[in-house]
Amino acid sequence: MPQLAGRVGRAKPSTIMVIAQKARQLKAAGRDIISLSVGVPNFLPGDHVYAAARDALDHDSGQYGNNRGSEALQDAFLGHIEALGFSGYQRANVSMGIGAKQILYNLAEALLDEGDEIAFAAPYWTTYRDISDIIGARIHPLPCGPQQNYKLAPEQLGAALARKPKVFLFNNPSNPTGMVYTRDEIAALADVLVKYPDTWIVTDDIYAAMIFDGVGYHNFVHLRPELRDRLIFVDSLSKTYGMPGWRVGLLAGPESVAKAVTTLNSSHITSLPEVVSAAAVAALAGPQDVTRAKCREFAERRDVVYAALSAIPGVVCPRPQGAFYAFPDISVAFGKRHGDVQITDDVGFCATLLDAKGVACVPGSAFGEPRSMRISYTCPAAQLQPALQRITEFFAELA
C-alpha cells in the first residue's frame, strides 16, 4: 500500500472542529444554537463591487491572467496601501493569492526551509501553526497571556530574535484576541527588530480596517522605514469588505519576495479569476462607506460583549480594540461542575456550554492559549444579547 507524504501527517485537524461538529449535530437535532465560533464578518460588499463583477462577466476574455495579479488590481492595491501609509511601493513590490491564507502559505514556502525557525506570539491564528507544521518549520511560540493583555513585549521579542529565527510573524489586530498595538508599542517592537537583520518580518494586518477607539493602524515600517527591505505586509479583502468567499489576498514587500510568490503562483494557481479581480479593484478603489459603517458597528458590539464578560465574577477579558473577537480568560471555571459535568479545561468548558446553553465558542487551546476561549461577535444582531445572557447564566450555575 503506498504511503501519504510525511508532511500530511504533521497537519493536524484543528480543535475548532470538535466544537463545530458538535454544534452541527445539535442543530440537526433541532436545538436552538447560537454560533459565536466562526471568524467571518457576516456582511456583504457594496453594490459597486457586484456591478464591477457583472461588467467583467459581460466582457470576460476567458483567458488565464497574470501570475502577479491583474495590473488594475496591482494599481488599486498600491493606492490602498498608500492610504495606509506605505509609500514608494511599485508593481514589482506586490503580489496576490487566493486569500491571505494562500499568501501566507506561499510566503512560508518562499522564506522557510525545513527545520528553519519561525517565531510568533501565542495566542496565534491557528493556521500559522498548521502551515509551519506542513512546511516542516520549527515553531517558537512566544507566550503572551491575559496578564500582559495578550501583547508581545519588546524584551520577549529581543530574546526570540537573538535565536535568529528565519521569520517573525506578527498579527495586528489579532485573531483571536482582538488586541491592537498602539503606535508606541509598535515603535518599541520596531526598535528591537532593527537590531536583528537576519530575520524576515511578516505582518498579517488583514483586520487593519477594523480598529476602534482612535488607536489607529501602525506598521513597523511606518516607524522604522529601514525595515522595508525585509518586511512583508499581508492584506485581504475577506474581513475589510465582507468578501471571504471571493478569496483575494495581497502582499507588499521587497521585490525579491513579491517575485518569489509570483513564481510560486505560476505553479499553484496561475492567477486570480478575472471576475474576482474586477470585483477586488472596485472594493479597493471604490467607496469605503460599508467598511467604515461596519467598523463602527463592531465597536458598538465590542462594548456590549466586553461589558457582559467583565461583569462575570472571575472572568478576565482584556479589552479588545479591533477585529471582531473577544478572548476572555475563563480558567476560573476549571475544576468546577455544571450539573453532573466536571469542567477541567477549555475544550470541556466549550463543549459543556454548547450542550447546556446552545452557545458555540472556540476553545483557546486551538490558538495556543488554553486558559481562554474565543468569541466572534458578528452573529445576527438579535442573537448577541441572548448569547451573552446564556454565557452569564452558565457561569452563575457553576458549582
Ligand code: PLP
Ligand atoms: N490572517 C488572519 C489573522 C485571519 O484571521 C484570517 C482568516 O480568518 C486570514 C489571515 C486569512 O484570510 P483569507 O480569508 O484572506 O484567507
